[in-house]
Amino acid sequence: MRGSFNRRIDALDDVFRSIDAFVVRxxxxxxxxxxxxxxxxxxxxxxxxxNTGGSDHIDVDLAxxxxxxxVRLTDFDVEPFDESSIQPVDVHLPLEDRKVxxxxxxxxxNIFDELTYAYSDRTLCVTxxxxxxx
Amino acid sequence: MFDxxxxxxxxxxxxxxLDASQADKARSVLRTVVESCRVDFGDLExxxxxxxxxxxEAQRRLSESGHGLKLANLSDHLSDLxxxxxxxxxxxxx
Numbered sequence: 739m740r741g742s743f744n745r746r747i748d749a750l751d752d753v754f755r756s757i758d759a760f761v762v763r764x765x766x767x768x769x770x771x772x773x774x775x776x777x778x779x780x781x782x783x784x785x786x787x788x789n790t791g792g793s794d795h796i797d798v799d800l801a802x803x804x805x806x807x808x809v810r811l812t813d814f815d816v817e818p819f820d821e822s823s824i825q826p827v828d829v830h831l832p833l834e835d836r837k838v839x840x841x842x843x844x845x846x847x848n849i850f851d852e853l854t855y856a857y858s859d860r861t862l863c864v865t866x867x868x869x870x871x872x
Numbered sequence: 873m874f875d876x877x878x879x880x881x882x883x884x885x886x887x888x889x890l891d892a893s894q895a896d897k898a899r900s901v902l903r904t905v906v907e908s909c910r911v912d913f914g915d916l917e918x919x920x921x922x923x924x925x926x927x928x929e930a931q932r933r934l935s936e937s938g939h940g941l942k943l944a945n946l947s948d949h950l951s952d953l954x955x956x957x958x959x960x961x962x963x964x965x966x
Contacts, residue, residue: 747893748893750891750892750893751893754889754891768949769948772918772949775918775920776920776953779892780920783892783922829956829958832962833962834932834935836928836932836962838922838924838925838929841921841924842920845953845956845957
């Protein structure tokens with residue numbers, strides 16, 4: 739599945755419709771469908787919120803490649819991205835010290851086997867991959 | 873489609889998909905909660921980190937007055953997600 743979506747949080751309805759169609763077409767089980775939605779939403783909303791100067795759309799690619807689910811988002815005309823700016827999340831802190839920021843990336847990192855960021859020619863490409871072999 | 877409402881017994885009922893575009897809707901209802909309350913996830917299909925953040929905000933606020941949210945009817949997917957987020961140590965889960 740390849741789709742281009744408006745750089746807006748309210749584009750998520752369109753994004754989810756495309757994911758649902760992909761899930762049905764590929765016959766993915768519910769846990770993988772859930773993981774796909776989570777990765778796409780977390781990465782999409784991060785791009786919308788943090789790369790505010792980018793173009794007006796974000797591309798989303800979903801594929802099954804070599805028994806891996808590959809989720810790839812491409813953001814155009816953006817400033818360089820520093821992956822080290824993503825602060826790790828400590829999920830063992832007491833309630834009063836918990837922070838919400840960074841939780842989305844934490845979840846994607848734990849559910850997927852790879853999460854990589856590539857930047858060149860003012861284009862940021864974020865890829866999450868999950869092994870589907872049992 | 874996401875919905876959040878109070879049941880007659882006081883429980884909060886969640887249904888549908890709680891994604892980033894629906895977080896404000898969830899927040900507006902949870903802000904009206906002032907005492908310990910059960911939140912029923914039985915009809916909730918999906919939640920992302922912003923939805924989790926709304927729950928965290930409510931739990932933190934309620935804990936200041938000795939109250940808290942009790943989370944009920946979590947699916948296997950949601951249970952796994954809550955565990956990864958470390959929510960199993962800061963919420964009571966039925």
